[in-house]
Amino acid sequence: MGLVMLLGLFGVLVPGAPGPAIVWAAVAWWALTDTTGTAWAVLAGATGLLLLAQALELSLPPRRLKAAGVPRRSLLAAGLAAIAGFFLLPVVGAVAGFLAGLYGAERMRLGSHGAGWSSARTVLRSGGYSVLVELVACLLVVGLWAGVVIWA
Numbered sequence: 733m734g735l736v737m738l739l740g741l742f743g744v745l746v747p748g749a750p751g752p753a754i755v756w757a758a759v760a761w762w763a764l765t766d767t768t769g770t771a772w773a774v775l776a777g778a779t780g781l782l783l784l785a786q787a788l789e790l791s792l793p794p795r796r797l798k799a800a801g802v803p804r805r806s807l808l809a810a811g812l813a814a815i816a817g818f819f820l821l822p823v824v825g826a827v828a829g830f831l832a833g834l835y836g837a838e839r840m841r842l843g844s845h846g847a848g849w850s851s852a853r854t855v856l857r858s859g860g861y862s863v864l865v866e867l868v869a870c871l872l873v874v875g876l877w878a879g880v881v882i883w884a
Contacts, residue, residue, distance in 0.1 A: 745811040755870045778873040785869030795859030809837035818871045
């Protein structure tokens, strides 16, 4: 299950891949095999959280990352930093990691602080916020699942 969820987390970073659906399907598969009340509660919570993220995404600007010239390497660096940040400092670390990874990748690509910061803001305005919302929602679901599996 964990590998499928990890695949879903990376799916959030790939345009056109159904990352949240993969994460939800992994939780549903787990809940169907572990038919305890806790498993069903985790599935219900995951469903609600991912639906809330989808509703929030509708209020954000549409993704136009390719049109803005955003390199996939920058989004991948931001996503990996968000995943690492989530496990180092739960929830808040995901947002901080995403922003730091995005800025770091853009600064390395462009060579200066000003250009890196300007490019990172452009990425966020052109769809980075929706990627961040999806990624944080999926990370919360994976964290909830992992917490229940480890401590239950």
